[in-house]
Amino acid sequence: DTAVSQTPKYLVTQMGNDKSIKCEQNLGHDTMYWYKQDSKKFLKIMFSYNNKELIINETVPNRFSPKSPDKAHLNLHINSLELGDSAVYFCASSLGVYGNQPQHFGDGTRLSIL
């Protein structure tokens, strides 16, 4: 009964490929997020959706496209993968849109680009 689950846990692929990461939450939250943790361990917000509407869209290459089919799911599709995309990607969810609402995180997807 994992609260926020991401798949896959590991993703190893070649430069130039297209890949997707899926996220689902069963907490009844209305807001979901994608974070990127780079090699320096810095957690940076990429996107956030509230009830399927995009509310945070940071300066991220447009090769990254989030999709939220419903408020329990937020997927991340990445086109034309580059070496610099290697990182850990975390999905999170919260009740409410404001930063003071505790966020619940998945265990991360470790993306390695060869």
Add this chain to the structure above:
Amino acid sequence: DQQVKQNSPSLSVQEGRISILNCDYTNSMFDYFLWYKKYPAEGPTFLISISSIKDKNEDGRFTVFLNKSAKHLSLHIVPSQPGDSAVYFCAATAGNNRKLIWGLGTSLAVNP
């Protein structure tokens, strides 16, 4: 420009002693602060938070202190246990801002 700074990348303490993790911020608009704990190969988990209208918040062995004039907060863990060994992230947000700004984390090792 890092608005939330955790200047100690690592900290080592003996079991049973106090662990003090520090966090400094530069944005005076920040009014809510959260601490998250992260084990290897897992996502961060929420630990404790504090609003700027308070200077202390306590939850069991965990206490967060906020010094607004110094733009500094600290997380105290008493007594420290080996299971507390993890990376601790400080995060901050301002008013109705929808974003959390994160520090780089401090890796705590509690030795038996």
